Amino acid sequence: MSDRDPQPVERQLPTEEARDLLALVRDIAQREIAPKAAEEEDAGRFPREIFTLLSESGLLGLPYSVDYGGGEQPYEVYLQVLEELATARLTVGLGVSVHTLATYALASHGTKQQKVEHLPAMLGGGLLGAYCLSEPSSGSDAASLRTKAVRDGDGWVIDGTKAWITHGGIADFYTVMARTGEDGPRGITAFLVPGDAPGVSGAAPEKKMGMKGSPTAQVHFDGVRVPDDRRIGEEGQGFSIALSALDSGRLGIAACAVGLAQAALDEAVRYATQRRQFGRPIADFQGLRFMLADMATQIEAGRALYLAAARLRDAGRPFAKQAAMAKLHCTDTAMKVTTDAVQILGGYGYTADFPVERYMREAKVLQIVEGTNQIQRMVIARHLAGPEGRRTGP
Numbered sequence: 001m002s003d004r005d006p007q008p009v010e011r012q013l014p015t016e017e018a019r020d021l022l023a024l025v026r027d028i029a030q031r032e033i034a035p036k037a038a039e040e041e042d043a044g045r046f047p048r049e050i051f052t053l054l055s056e057s058g059l060l061g062l063p064y065s066v067d068y069g070g071g072e073q074p075y076e077v078y079l080q081v082l083e084e085l086a087t088a089r090l091t092v093g094l095g096v097s098v099h100t101l102a103t104y105a106l107a108s109h110g111t112k113q114q115k116v117e118h119l120p121a122m123l124g125g126g127l128l129g130a131y132c133l134s135e136p137s138s139g140s141d142a143a144s145l146r147t148k149a150v151r152d153g154d155g156w157v158i159d160g161t162k163a164w165i166t167h168g169g170i171a172d173f174y175t176v177m178a179r180t181g182e183d184g185p186r187g188i189t190a191f192l193v194p195g196d197a198p199g200v201s202g203a204a205p206e207k208k209m210g211m212k213g214s215p216t217a218q219v220h221f222d223g224v225r226v227p228d229d230r231r232i233g234e235e236g237q238g239f240s241i242a243l244s245a246l247d248s249g250r251l252g253i254a255a256c257a258v259g260l261a262q263a264a265l266d267e268a269v270r271y272a273t274q275r276r277q278f279g280r281p282i283a284d285f286q287g288l289r290f291m292l293a294d295m296a297t298q299i300e301a302g303r304a305l306y307l308a309a310a311r312l313r314d315a316g317r318p319f320a321k322q323a324a325m326a327k328l329h330c331t332d333t334a335m336k337v338t339t340d341a342v343q344i345l346g347g348y349g350y351t352a353d354f355p356v357e358r359y360m361r362e363a364k365v366l367q368i369v370e371g372t373n374q375i376q377r378m379v380i381a382r383h384l385a386g387p388e389g390r391r392t393g394p
């Protein structure tokens with residue numbers, strides 16, 4: 001134990017209820033999640049029981065309406081919960097964020113009857129969701145997706161393969177974007193597909209650099225029949241639903257990135273105050289003190305940025321540009337801070353005896369998912385300068 005164990009993050013929370021909620025989450029994170037993180041990530045084990053616990057504790061539906069079993073918490077509170085979970089283990093924080101993303105389509109565009117029928121189980125009934133947009137040949141260019149849904153009597157038949165699906169093969173429900181019409185973004189419709197529907201199957205999980213406990217897999221839809229009441233929103237509305245889900249989802253990724261970076265900083269401070277070289281703790285050397293100061297400053301700036309975007313969202317104001325900025329800044333910060341943490345631990349940082357090498361491997365994926373950081377820059381630039389290729393001449 002160091003005499004400089006990290007202090008809990010100083011948080012601004014809007015209500016007493018939110019403060020209690022964060023205390024509960026910190027307790028679950030420290031008692032149930034963090035102690036097994038290293039071993040289970042190494043073994044590639046997904047902690048399904050933790051998601052059951054989170055569901056039972058009301059933590060899988062936080063931003064959604066209490067009418068359907070949600071927690072009706074503002075985004076600024078929900079995101080800080082994600083941050084705490086990701087500090088304990090990214091697989092859990094990111095998993096909750098993806099579940100929330102998968103639930104978004106129904107919660108925001110479902111009919112009252114669809115919500116009554118499905119949402120309570122999705123928000124607090126122990127179910128786990130997955131969000132299916134990417135395909136083997138369409139990633140950043142998601143509007144070129146090829147999975148098809150064809151009308152058949154009073155329902156639909158879905159055929160195609162989704163790629164890189166977090167919780168692929170183990171999810172209880174899939175929110176699937178499929179082509180029902182013309183090429184491009186206007187021919188896409190969203191569907192809620194049960195994980196056990198005949199014809200749904202998950203491939204073997206990808207062998208990833210990090211986040212090995214979080215299964216990422218292709219999901220095949222082979223003649224999957226769903227009734228029309230599993231269609232979410234209007235025909236052709238699926239792509240705009242998918243993109244608005246991602247605006248909110250990116251804030252989740254930003255919060256997870258800040259949580260991961262915080263974990264790396266805490267470990268670096270702990271180590272630097274204990275490790276002695278040249279007769280002094282290495283934390284005495286200005287070269288390292290300035291690194292720690294820069295790491296802490298970038299993390300605090302990231303937290304402020306995602307919270308500012310969340311507060312715009314909570315106020316019902318446009319927040320897409322700020323969400324893209326938060327995703328970009330926070331995930332680049334996580335990459336930098338985790339890399340610096342390895343440096344501060346020296347040779348020990350490069351071994352699996354300490355968690356920072358895992359944090360560094362985990363940070364990388366955050367620059368890729370839910371729109372790569374190149375795509376975030378495109379989104380931000382579009383808000384500043386309009387669409388690419390716009391004619392400026394006569």
Ligand SMILES: Cc1cc2nc3c(=O)[nH]c(=O)nc-3n(C[C@H](O)[C@H](O)[C@H](O)COP(=O)(O)OP(=O)(O)OC[C@H]3O[C@@H](n4cnc5c(N)ncnc54)[C@H](O)[C@@H]3O)c2cc1C
Nearest residue numbers: 131132133134139140164165166216368369370371372374
């Ligand atoms: C661990 C993991 C989990 C994931 N989970 C999910 C999930 O649950 N659901 C889901 O639908 N998807 C998921 N994804 C997919 C993820 O969203 C995509 O990987 C991402 O959108 C990039 O797509 P791609 O991998 O096909 O790369 P590509 O789109 O092929 O991009 C390759 C490179 O080209 C760059 N690039 C592409 N277009 C442009 C451009 N116009 N300008 C500049 N640069 C460009 C990209 O930034 C990238 O560097 C996951 C991916 C991973 C790795």
